Amino acid sequence: MQRSCKVDMPRLENELMPIKWRLAVLMADREVDYRELAQMTGMHHVTVSKHKNLRVMPERLERETLEKYCKALNCQPGDLLVYLPEPKDDAQPEAEIAG
Secondary structure, three states, X not given: OOOOOOOOOOOOOOOOOOEEEOHHHHHHHOOOOHHHXXXXXXXXXXXXXXXXXXXXXXXXXXXXXXXXXXXXHOOOHHHHEEEOOOOOOOOOOOOOOOO
């Protein structure tokens, strides 16, 4: 008897992730680079750089980290996180005709 094993595959950047991470956009708007933001937040510059390069919400984001970014960039959490619902498929499957 064979056992089936379910393996969770890593998600692609845009797959199943309608929450976008806009740190890079806010940094560009405010003309702040990752080293400056690291100094402003007290975070390590490598951490800030990694967060900057993400386009979707980090898998794990501590409230303290979000607060530091909001304080340093003078923004709201909703400025950093944007929900973009996936477009609905308007095509309805054709009903089978019973005969």
